[in-house]
Amino acid sequence: MTDYVPAISILAATFAVAFGAIGPALAEGRAVAAALEAIARQPESAGAISRTLFVGLAMIETTAIYCLVVSLLLLFANPFAQ
Amino acid sequence: MGASPFNVETAFWIGPLGITWPVVVTWGIMAVLAAGSFLITRQLSLKPGRAQAVLELIVTTLDSEIRATVPGDPARFRPLIGTLLIFILAANWTSLVPGVEPPTAHLETDAALALIVFAASILWGIRSLGVGGWLATFVRPSWFMLPLNLVGQITRHFSLMIRLFGNVMSGAFIISIVLSLAGLLVPIPLMALEMLTGAVQAYIFATLALVFVGSAVNEAGPPPEPHHKEKTHD
Numbered sequence: 001m002t003d004y005v006p007a008i009s010i011l012a013a014t015f016a017v018a019f020g021a022i023g024p025a026l027a028e029g030r031a032v033a034a035a036l037e038a039i040a041r042q043p044e045s046a047g048a049i050s051r052t053l054f055v056g057l058a059m060i061e062t063t064a065i066y067c068l069v070v071s072l073l074l075l076f077a078n079p080f081a082q
Numbered sequence: 083m084g085a086s087p088f089n090v091e092t093a094f095w096i097g098p099l100g101i102t103w104p105v106v107v108t109w110g111i112m113a114v115l116a117a118g119s120f121l122i123t124r125q126l127s128l129k130p131g132r133a134q135a136v137l138e139l140i141v142t143t144l145d146s147e148i149r150a151t152v153p154g155d156p157a158r159f160r161p162l163i164g165t166l167l168i169f170i171l172a173a174n175w176t177s178l179v180p181g182v183e184p185p186t187a188h189l190e191t192d193a194a195l196a197l198i199v200f201a202a203s204i205l206w207g208i209r210s211l212g213v214g215g216w217l218a219t220f221v222r223p224s225w226f227m228l229p230l231n232l233v234g235q236i237t238r239h240f241s242l243m244i245r246l247f248g249n250v251m252s253g254a255f256i257i258s259i260v261l262s263l264a265g266l267l268v269p270i271p272l273m274a275l276e277m278l279t280g281a282v283q284a285y286i287f288a289t290l291a292l293v294f295v296g297s298a299v300n301e302a303g304p305p306p307e308p309h310h311k312e313k314t315h316d
Binding site (some may be wrong): 026054055061062065066068069072073077078 | 084086087088144241244245247248255282283285286290291
């Protein structure tokens with residue numbers, strides 16, 4: 001009866017990565033655009049801006065990484081699949 | 083399909099105790115770093131040689147980064163943050179050595195690193211604010227925030243662990259998949275990207291660890307700036 005678990009797991013993993021990447025992608029785009037605008041306005045503070053940008057990008061990227069970890073858990077460490 | 087990224091292979095057994103490959107690689111990195119630091123700092127001179135100049139550059143950059151985040155004497159945080167930064171950087175870049183998997187691509191190593199930061203943040207909080215003052219930070223701005231502050235304390239260290247694990251593991255995983263598909267020379271751009279990711283992740287882990295550990299110190303107010311800074315060290 002549990003034959004459908006692998007198929008659903010694969011589908012769920014795909015959806016997790018696919019839709020989970022949308023938000024971080026848009027957010028990172030916005031962050032980079034804002035940082036570029038700030039650097040264009042104040043080139044002398046490029047160092048501080050890019051340092052903060054990298055940390056912020058990593059924080060944003062974490063949400064996408066969560067989705068990746070969830071999908072890998074579904075694929076490799078699924079507690080419901082035999 | 084490749085091996086599960088959650089599995090760890092046992093290298094050898096000491097009695098009933100299985101020693102896994104990440105542990106072996108971790109101890110190898112530690113041995114190399116410790117031996118390198120010992121060899122470079124064995125004979126320090128006022129006219130630095132090439133190795134000493136590089137080391138001084140690293141320490142000076144680290145100090146200025148620490149001072150930019152937590153004002154005051156950077157020497158308080160230098161051992162912890164510097165070790166975290168250099169160890170994670172070396173661990174992430176071990177993927178360049180053939181046959182070696184970075185230990186940070188396994189959840190256990192990252193959990194250990196995040197636990198170190200967790201313990202250090204509690205210790206620094208109690209040390210700079212006192213037990214009562216540290217506990218009072220959980221009910222700030224009001225007691226209503228107590229559950230949120232408690233959950234936040236746990237989740238930010240948890241996300242520290244997952245972030246490093248996810249980034250390094252996904253890089254290693256993608257390279258292994260591409261390697262099984264395409265073979266020679268194709269994974270090289272991906273490996274270059276992975277080096278960049280490894281460096282950025284090491285920097286971010288160290289910066290966030292500094293922010294977490296230093297938040298309590300910052301709340302304790304402006305630190306005693308060492309007035310005798312000019313006349314020390316030389």
